[in-house]
Amino acid sequence: MEKESLLLTIAVLGGTGKEGKGLAYRWAKAGYRVVIGSRFSEKAVTTASEIMQLLEGSSSVVGTTNLEAAQQADIAVLTVPYAAHRETLEGVKDALKDKLLIDVTSPLVPPKVSKVQMPAAGSAAQEAKEILGENVQVAAAFQNVSHELLLGEEEVECDVLVTGTSKNARTEALRLVEATGLIGWDAGPIENSVVVEGLTSVLININKLHGSSHAGIKITGVSKDS
Amino acid sequence: MEKESLLLTIAVLGGTGKEGKGLAYRWAKAGYRVVIGSRFSEKAVTTASEIMQLLEGSSSVVGTTNLEAAQQADIAVLTVPYAAHRETLEGVKDALKDKLLIDVTSPLVPPKVSKVQMPAAGSAAQEAKEILGENVQVAAAFQNVSHELLLGEEEVECDVLVTGTSKNARTEALRLVEATGLIGWDAGPIENSVVVEGLTSVLININKLHGSSHAGIKITGVSKDS
Numbered sequence: 001m002e003k004e005s006l007l008l009t010i011a012v013l014g015g016t017g018k019e020g021k022g023l024a025y026r027w028a029k030a031g032y033r034v035v036i037g038s039r040f041s042e043k044a045v046t047t048a049s050e051i052m053q054l055l056e057g058s059s060s061v062v063g064t065t066n067l068e069a070a071q072q073a074d075i076a077v078l079t080v081p082y083a084a085h086r087e088t089l090e091g092v093k094d095a096l097k098d099k100l101l102i103d104v105t106s107p108l109v110p111p112k113v114s115k116v117q118m119p120a121a122g123s124a125a126q127e128a129k130e131i132l133g134e135n136v137q138v139a140a141a142f143q144n145v146s147h148e149l150l151l152g153e154e155e156v157e158c159d160v161l162v163t164g165t166s167k168n169a170r171t172e173a174l175r176l177v178e179a180t181g182l183i184g185w186d187a188g189p190i191e192n193s194v195v196v197e198g199l200t201s202v203l204i205n206i207n208k209l210h211g212s213s214h215a216g217i218k219i220t221g222v223s224k225d226s
Numbered sequence: 227m228e229k230e231s232l233l234l235t236i237a238v239l240g241g242t243g244k245e246g247k248g249l250a251y252r253w254a255k256a257g258y259r260v261v262i263g264s265r266f267s268e269k270a271v272t273t274a275s276e277i278m279q280l281l282e283g284s285s286s287v288v289g290t291t292n293l294e295a296a297q298q299a300d301i302a303v304l305t306v307p308y309a310a311h312r313e314t315l316e317g318v319k320d321a322l323k324d325k326l327l328i329d330v331t332s333p334l335v336p337p338k339v340s341k342v343q344m345p346a347a348g349s350a351a352q353e354a355k356e357i358l359g360e361n362v363q364v365a366a367a368f369q370n371v372s373h374e375l376l377l378g379e380e381e382v383e384c385d386v387l388v389t390g391t392s393k394n395a396r397t398e399a400l401r402l403v404e405a406t407g408l409i410g411w412d413a414g415p416i417e418n419s420v421v422v423e424g425l426t427s428v429l430i431n432i433n434k435l436h437g438s439s440h441a442g443i444k445i446t447g448v449s450k451d452s
Binding site for chain 2: 055114115116117118126144157158163185186187188189191192194197199201202203205206208209210212214215216217218219220221222223224
């Protein structure tokens with residue numbers, strides 16, 4: 001991660017889903033080189049060309065397999081459903097050596113997705129760290145954002161809480177949050193991921209009770225400048 | 227809990243701390259009968275008279291032991307440091323039979339209070355439920371509010387996430403949130419308490435990094451009226 005930020009290549013693994021596509025769009029728009037990864041490279045190529053069309057060709061987005069995307073990446077972002085979390089990580093583990101993984105996964109357990117049910121590791125992000133081992137830094141972010149909003153131009157009224165295995169991991173992840181136009185906050189060590197991932201279930205509960213689809217959170221009472 | 231709301235007696239156990247005192251003040255101001263409980267009844271009597279002075283005598287606040295407060299209560303609210311959580315609950319267990327306990331505790335483990343470290347039960351509120359047994363309903367609320375703000379008149383810019391062992395427990399607790407002038411949200415089952423309690427550590431981390439003392443959260447993207 002010694003390169004200038006905008007020379008970095010971001011791999012969005014599972015980037016054909018709406019979560020990954022929205023993030024990929026925002027980063028490509030900000031000038032990053034983006035590689036969409038998928039189990040099926042054709043799907044990734046299609047998503048990449050859709051994003052290029054939205055941006056009228058003025059950006060660098062390509063599509064390939066998750067493995068190739070991870071190999072090309074400086075930073076990888078994981079946006080798969082929790083059911084595919086472990087398998088996807090095991091498939092790209094070697095390619096992520098000495099890199100940063102940003103885990104977007106909320107470990108929802110259908111059908112009770114509004115009830116917090118964490119894996120034995122404590123959270124999806126801690127499970128990712130266990131799978132990837134000592135040579136990979138892990139941060140967690142973006143779990144609470146309605147990602148489909150990211151494909152539009154309207155303001156996304158949701159802050160991003162960022163946890164991570166090191167201060168450096170959180171700082172790098174916070175830079176990518178800023179690049180999407182959202183406000184990010186350092187939410188502490190990776191053990192705090194349970195809060196951020198679990199908040200997704202709380203917001204789903206609030207959405208369900210109030211007939212909404214985009215409940216989010218904002219941090220109050222503190223200025224980013226201080 | 228069949229009585230009219232404003233005839234209810236609220237016991238604030240550990241109510242001599244700033245957390246409990248702020249809540250007691252707001253509920254007394256709203257017209258509830260409030261009993262402050264403490265390990266030392268003299269301290270509770272002093273706190274009660276301080277609150278009466280703030281309200282110029284126009285309310286009902288008395289002080290006594292935690293046990294007597296729990297006996298007199300329709301609803302009990304627990305505002306002790308986590309170190310006193312189990313002992314306090316065991317001391318009032320019988321007095322809380324068929325009542326609602328609202329647990330305000332965040333299970334912070336000094337010195338690393340900005341790192342989420344939950345008890346084996348999953349959260350303080352779940353631990354309370356384990357201690358109190360089947361005959362007591364438990365809700366959790368107010369962990370993220372800077373309680374000293376409650377003693378003032380300025381707007382507290384922090385929403386309250388409410389979890390609970392039943393819909394009824396959450397509804398009763400949400401009514402008491404409204405009575406404090408804050409905005410409350412049904413955050414789902416008691417298992418979701420890990421999010422709300424853990425959020426306290428996240429907010430402490432944000433306070434520390436940004437030189438603030440009152441970081442809070444607001445729910446966005448959803449209207450209470452819908």
